[in-house]
Amino acid sequence: MEFHPKDLPISKTYDLKDEKDAVMAVEDMVNLGFKGKKEGYKVLMPKESKIAKRIGYSVTTGITTGLRQKKEDRDIKYWTYHHDDNHYAIVLIHRERLTELGF
Numbered sequence: 001m002e003f004h005p006k007d008l009p010i011s012k013t014y015d016l017k018d019e020k021d022a023v024m025a026v027e028d029m030v031n032l033g034f035k036g037k038k039e040g041y042k043v044l045m046p047k048e049s050k051i052a053k054r055i056g057y058s059v060t061t062g063i064t065t066g067l068r069q070k071k072e073d074r075d076i077k078y079w080t081y082h083h084d085d086n087h088y089a090i091v092l093i094h095r096e097r098l099t100e101l102g103f
Contacts, residue, residue, distance in 0.1 A: 003103050005079035005091040011039035015087075017046065022058040029092070030066030035073045040093030044083060052088045056080060059090060 012032070014025040022043075029041050043059050045052040060078060067074045075095040083089035 009039040026062035
């Protein structure tokens with residue numbers, strides 16, 4: 001089944017401007033958790049390539065590190081895509097939920 005990450009259910013969207021915002025968003029996502037959630041999270045980033053790469057790296061590695069420290073399942077899938085003319089987006093969701101949705 002073909003799908004686009006924008007079609008996944010999202011519980012919270014984070015509009016990040018820089019790496020400091022990314023650290024705060026990662027802490028929030030790790031505290032809210034992924035396993036057992038029916039939705040994922042969306043992170044919006046500015047379309048400036050250098051800033052987006054830094055934010056994306058901070059988010060993806062921060063999630064993995066944070067979940068490892070909490071000794072929680074780190075089986076998270078994520079996609080990066082062009083959200084609109086001004087933003088890239090990352091959608092993160094637990095793999096079990098993705099399977100339940102049929103993707």
